[in-house]
Amino acid sequence: MIDIKFADGSVKKFERGISAEAVAAAISPSLKKRCVAAKVNGVLVDLVRPIESDADLELILDDRPEALEILRHSSAHLMAQAVKSLYPEAHFGVGPAIEEGYYYDIDFGDKVLTDSDLPEIEKAMAKLASGNQSVSRREVSKAEALKVFADDPYKTELINDLPEGEIITLYSQGDFTDLCRGPHLPSTKWIKHFKLTSLAGAYWRGDSKNKQLTRIYGTSFFSAEELQSYLKLVEERKKRDHRKLGKELDLFMLSEYGPGFPFWLPKGMILRRELEAFWYKVHLKEGYQLIQTPIMLNKELWVISGHWMNYRENMYTSVIDDQEFAIKPMNCPGGMLVYKRDIHSYKDFPLKVGELGLVHRHEASGALNGLFRVRNFTQDDAHIFMTEDMIVHEIAELVRLYDYMYSVFGLSYHIELSTRPLEKFIGEIATWDRAEKALADALKSMGKEYKVNPGDGAFYGPKLDFKLRDSMNRIWQCGTIQLDMNLPERFDLTYVDANGEKKRPVMLHRALFGSIERFIGILIEHYAGAFPTWLAPVQIKLIAVNPDLHKAYADRVMKTLLDRELRVETDYREEKLGYKIREAQTQKIPYQIILGDREAQEEMVTFRRYGKEESFTVSLNDFVEMIQKEIANK
RNA sequence: GCCGAAAUAGCUCAGCUGGUAGAGCAACUGACUUGUAAUCAGUAGGUCGCGGGUUCAAGUCCUGCUUUCGGCACCA
Numbered sequence: 001m002i003d004i005k006f007a008d009g010s011v012k013k014f015e016r017g018i019s020a021e022a023v024a025a026a027i028s029p030s031l032k033k034r035c036v037a038a039k040v041n042g043v044l045v046d047l048v049r050p051i052e053s054d055a056d057l058e059l060i061l062d063d064r065p066e067a068l069e070i071l072r073h074s075s076a077h078l079m080a081q082a083v084k085s086l087y088p089e090a091h092f093g094v095g096p097a098i099e100e101g102y103y104y105d106i107d108f109g110d111k112v113l114t115d116s117d118l119p120e121i122e123k124a125m126a127k128l129a130s131g132n133q134s135v136s137r138r139e140v141s142k143a144e145a146l147k148v149f150a151d152d153p154y155k156t157e158l159i160n161d162l163p164e165g166e167i168i169t170l171y172s173q174g175d176f177t178d179l180c181r182g183p184h185l186p187s188t189k190w191i192k193h194f195k196l197t198s199l200a201g202a203y204w205r206g207d208s209k210n211k212q213l214t215r216i217y218g219t220s221f222f223s224a225e226e227l228q229s230y231l232k233l234v235e236e237r238k239k240r241d242h243r244k245l246g247k248e249l250d251l252f253m254l255s256e257y258g259p260g261f262p263f264w265l266p267k268g269m270i271l272r273r274e275l276e277a278f279w280y281k282v283h284l285k286e287g288y289q290l291i292q293t294p295i296m297l298n299k300e301l302w303v304i305s306g307h308w309m310n311y312r313e314n315m316y317t318s319v320i321d322d323q324e325f326a327i328k329p330m331n332c333p334g335g336m337l338v339y340k341r342d343i344h345s346y347k348d349f350p351l352k353v354g355e356l357g358l359v360h361r362h363e364a365s366g367a368l369n370g371l372f373r374v375r376n377f378t379q380d381d382a383h384i385f386m387t388e389d390m391i392v393h394e395i396a397e398l399v400r401l402y403d404y405m406y407s408v409f410g411l412s413y414h415i416e417l418s419t420r421p422l423e424k425f426i427g428e429i430a431t432w433d434r435a436e437k438a439l440a441d442a443l444k445s446m447g448k449e450y451k452v453n454p455g456d457g458a459f460y461g462p463k464l465d466f467k468l469r470d471s472m473n474r475i476w477q478c479g480t481i482q483l484d485m486n487l488p489e490r491f492d493l494t495y496v497d498a499n500g501e502k503k504r505p506v507m508l509h510r511a512l513f514g515s516i517e518r519f520i521g522i523l524i525e526h527y528a529g530a531f532p533t534w535l536a537p538v539q540i541k542l543i544a545v546n547p548d549l550h551k552a553y554a555d556r557v558m559k560t561l562l563d564r565e566l567r568v569e570t571d572y573r574e575e576k577l578g579y580k581i582r583e584a585q586t587q588k589i590p591y592q593i594i595l596g597d598r599e600a601q602e603e604m605v606t607f608r609r610y611g612k613e614e615s616f617t618v619s620l621n622d623f624v625e626m627i628q629k630e631i632a633n634k
Numbered sequence: 635g636c637c638g639a640a641a642u643a644g645c646u647c648a649g650c651u652g653g654u655a656g657a658g659c660a661a662c663u664g665a666c667u668u669g670u671a672a673u674c675a676g677u678a679g680g681u682c683g684c685g686g687g688u689u690c691a692a693g694u695c696c697u698g699c700u701u702u703c704g705g706c707a708c709c710a
Binding site: 103112113114115198199200201202203206207208209212213214215217243247248254255256257259306307310311314329330361363364365366367368369373458459460543545546547548549574575576577578579580581582583584585586592594596597598606608613615 | 704
């Protein structure tokens, strides 16, 4: 007999070699029904794995995130089984569970799979799943595994890469066997609510030098309701797509004459200018100085900065008077020149210099995506020069600033600290260690949680990245704070210390929105195009009930609102009220004001908020006061 | 850049196996004179992304290019 200790601390005796499934069944049949897998001594295993000695046992029920991952992983296997039955020539790569589902990379040989082939695969999956095949696990030697997958070049490659002596496991269901670490569901009967979602090319082992396989994406849930609500979320994201809303709300456009170079339309321009005005205002208050450096600078500058060496393929260049020039992909080299114009004293520090700088980067054509990935964009950049002992305090100041700015938009975030790369890095390891510690200390001093990404820093220094979560539960990397141990050296930046000696300053690059263009794209989707009043391109729509009778009063109201710097549009068309309301609503204008006899007689306005049914009648002055207060509070 | 798909009126889309284009919305004109999410009627609007080819005939088939979309790779 062995002792099984449960998560609640209780201990029970069972026969040696009992499975978690049998343990669950012994407790209650209903528990067994909901069991997907088990954690034995903290290790996730199949439900049917025999437990050979005393162990801590945790049953993984179907409401656990781990359970969903197992379901999806098993769904990927089921899909592979279905594909194999339909396309016997197919060779399989890898098929993991991912954030919102699973995929499998498959080599179909000469056969080109299209979306229209997916339903057939789905059908085959459903048929196989309903067969209630049991899933079995088998441990084999490397030689044996190679024999099983002798005809499968990708699996063979994977097996060959496994360390000698490692226990290799195979999972089988019906006539299908896959190389897999597991764990898996005990039976395919669990897989009921799934869908194949899309098809794409994907490089074998994620390397663009390798052959491209066909990747089939799918998702899977334990209940029909969860699948439905996921599909609804996908629909909602599509509705909020900034490319679609940008077109519908006349914010920006793209032209095939300039792929990746967005055009800002009048309404988008207002949004953009409001955002920038806010940024300028806050940064001036924070003690930043503002500069603007040229778009295009001589190649020699980029040689000094190191960009010419490392990133030349992504830079646009041009020859002017026999001299090679490059359009800036980053603002820092220009900023360095500004710093060097003057002699600096330690008394000037921290010196905070901001720039909304338009940069150009030649992104791969396939990477372009609306405002999210463009070839020219405006970085809300700043460079902070200081002494090393100021780092902790300045980082803390920045985190406080970011915290405030993101909160204005209702965006939550988490921070990731990326540390020194293992190979490609410059400078002394001791300096890196100090810099990394300074970043971490700043966060700790503020009680901020953070995740460490070891080795993920830039070659010139460690960094903090701010990952925002939007209203659709997606993560966007926007803010960044990077310590740069490279440029001050390359540009020979100096300051004069208290002893009158020249010293090397420490420099920080930082961006808060990252790219103004991209951030606006995020805001469009985050707000679903219904911007808060301070950002809305049109804040108020004035609708005259009967243009003939009420236009004069409406014009007076408009003048008052314009005088108060509110953004107003009028609708004097000879249409039914409902028609005009509807249009204002679809344009997501925050306030609609209805003006008719009742309002004209007493200098009143009747307003209705976007998305709300009720309307309120107040004096024009009260309305102005209310909306101005709202705008001021953001 | 790579794999796959797509491009038709300002927008959203239809156009089957080839027979020189169609709807709804928007625009314009007129009627209606409107009180909270689409009043009615009419008019106009297109080198079917661009080039080449097959054919008596191409939006439709083939081909090159451009752009877009879904991914992959990339993202200092």
